Amino acid sequence: MSSINYSEKIPNNVNLAEDRTLQRALEQWQPNFLHWWADMGPEGSQNFDVYLRTAISVDPQGWAQFGYVKMPDYRWGIFLNPKEEGRKIHFGEHLGENAWQEVPGEHRANLRRIIVTQGDTEPASVEQQRHLGLTAPSLYDLRNLFQVNVEEGRHLWAMVYLLHRYFGRDGREEAEALLERRSGDEDNPRILGAFNEKTPDWLSFYMFTYFTDRDGKFQLAALAESGFDPLARTTKFMLTEEAHHMFVGESGVARVIQRTCEVMNQLKTDDPAQVRAAGVIDLPTIQRYLNFHYSVTIDLFGADQSSNAATFYTSGLKGRYEEGKRTDDHRLKGETYRILDVQGGQLVEKEVPMLNALNEVLRDDFIKDSMAGVARWNKVIEKAGLPFRLTVPHKAFHRRIGTLAGVHVTPEGRVVSQAEWEAHRDEWLPSAEDRAFVGSLMGRVVEPGKFANWIAPPVMGINRQPIDFEYVRFN
Numbered sequence: 001m002s003s004i005n006y007s008e009k010i011p012n013n014v015n016l017a018e019d020r021t022l023q024r025a026l027e028q029w030q031p032n033f034l035h036w037w038a039d040m041g042p043e044g045s046q047n048f049d050v051y052l053r054t055a056i057s058v059d060p061q062g063w064a065q066f067g068y069v070k071m072p073d074y075r076w077g078i079f080l081n082p083k084e085e086g087r088k089i090h091f092g093e094h095l096g097e098n099a100w101q102e103v104p105g106e107h108r109a110n111l112r113r114i115i116v117t118q119g120d121t122e123p124a125s126v127e128q129q130r131h132l133g134l135t136a137p138s139l140y141d142l143r144n145l146f147q148v149n150v151e152e153g154r155h156l157w158a159m160v161y162l163l164h165r166y167f168g169r170d171g172r173e174e175a176e177a178l179l180e181r182r183s184g185d186e187d188n189p190r191i192l193g194a195f196n197e198k199t200p201d202w203l204s205f206y207m208f209t210y211f212t213d214r215d216g217k218f219q220l221a222a223l224a225e226s227g228f229d230p231l232a233r234t235t236k237f238m239l240t241e242e243a244h245h246m247f248v249g250e251s252g253v254a255r256v257i258q259r260t261c262e263v264m265n266q267l268k269t270d271d272p273a274q275v276r277a278a279g280v281i282d283l284p285t286i287q288r289y290l291n292f293h294y295s296v297t298i299d300l301f302g303a304d305q306s307s308n309a310a311t312f313y314t315s316g317l318k319g320r321y322e323e324g325k326r327t328d329d330h331r332l333k334g335e336t337y338r339i340l341d342v343q344g345g346q347l348v349e350k351e352v353p354m355l356n357a358l359n360e361v362l363r364d365d366f367i368k369d370s371m372a373g374v375a376r377w378n379k380v381i382e383k384a385g386l387p388f389r390l391t392v393p394h395k396a397f398h399r400r401i402g403t404l405a406g407v408h409v410t411p412e413g414r415v416v417s418q419a420e421w422e423a424h425r426d427e428w429l430p431s432a433e434d435r436a437f438v439g440s441l442m443g444r445v446v447e448p449g450k451f452a453n454w455i456a457p458p459v460m461g462i463n464r465q466p467i468d469f470e471y472v473r474f475n
């Protein structure tokens with residue numbers, strides 16, 4: 001069951017051939033997906049041979065095979081983790097009942113909404129990143145970008161399989177609509193805010209894969225707990241792919257920082273203007289990019305109080321991060337959670353029913369996880385002997401969703417007037433000038449083993465290949 005059948009038009013480990021109707025429906029969606037990829041996938045890359053990994057089984061050991069692939073020929077398919085016999089729902093009001101193998105009628109609309117919202121983020125990020133190949137800082141980075149892109153394409157397949165297999169006609173319609181919305185489009189945008197922002201340069205890309213792909217990790221981890229077994233199984237496998245995306249982000253930012261620190265030490269300066277004149281990104285600009293991506297990403301977890309979040313949990317559709325490892329009653333009735341509120345223009349803590357605060361619970365788990373990586377970035381600066389430290393901004397900084405959307409808050413967590421916010425905005429978030437500067441550094445480096453001046457080489461290559469390996473062949 002865990003090995004993948006690649007002899008079929010759509011590689012899969014779900015015995016697709018046994019369900020002719022479903023197979024036909026997905027085979028009709030497949031060319032539309034490929035059209036979308038040709039239109040909205042990585043620009044000008046159709047003919048490149050890219051050293052990509054492809055899933056060959058869903059076993060934790062050795063699921064991946066590496067080799068040169070032209071991206072439009074990548075074998076996107078449907079891979080679910082193996083079924084756990086006798087799996088039970090382990091939270092909410094159905095706790096202890098058998099996990100669902102089909103969609104329960106009363107939860108159909110909510111489940112569809114959850115799957116569509118997740119599915120929409122996958123093609124969105126490919127659209128956001130589609131121009132980056134033109135300015136890659138190295139072949140190594142170009143290959144990593146493309147790996148992330150093909151896997152986001154596969155994540156779309158994962159959600160589309162669920163829609164086609166379990167939701168009949170409206171599932172098929174939703175699957176079409178996933179190919180029709182466009183990131184940043186005024187008339188038909190992607191569903192969630194962060195997925196309509198631009199990813200115009202590689203610093204943005206690394207921040208995005210560090211923070212926003214990590215939002216993906218937490219959403220998928222919560223769905224991997226789902227009582228709807230096919231959703232749990234497919235998101236478990238998606239999580240194994242997501243780990244690499246976050247690695248690309250964390251190591252990418254670390255390499256940018258490392259290179260900046262080298263130059264700062266060579267020039268013996270911390271003056272951003274001098275650092276920039278040497279063609280690297282000054283640390284305060286990196287901090288502003290961090291502030292932007294962090295704040296936009298924590299909005300993705302939704303409103304701090306949400307009756308939908310309570311419903312999704314109580315009905316067994318979406319659990320908490322690592323639900324299975326928690327030792328409470330997994331029903332949470334009567335439990336409370338502290339969230340931030342605004343009273344008289346000040347931030348105050350307030351206790352609310354935990355069920356309504358589950359978005360906040362997941363956001364706080366995310367925050368803990370992201371801070372760990374920021375601490376590792378600071379180690380790079382510390383090792384270079386420099387006093388600067390990156391910080392994660394206050395949770396209330398630059399929020400657009402929930403209670404905190406109504407106030408202006410500094411990165412330190414002080415509520416300020418709109419005038420004060422406007423006056424300091426460019427110290428806290430990337431200014432047009434910052435973006436123009438970072439953009440000016442972006443130039444294509446494609447000689448094997450060479451790296452753009454603003455980024456250090458990685459410590460290791462991909463799949464134990466040398467750093468100067470020809471990760472992409474242009475033909």
Ligand SMILES: [Fe+2]
Nearest residue numbers: 122152155216
């Ligand atoms: Fe994804």
Ligand SMILES: [Fe+2]
Nearest residue numbers: 213216242245
């Ligand atoms: Fe991802």
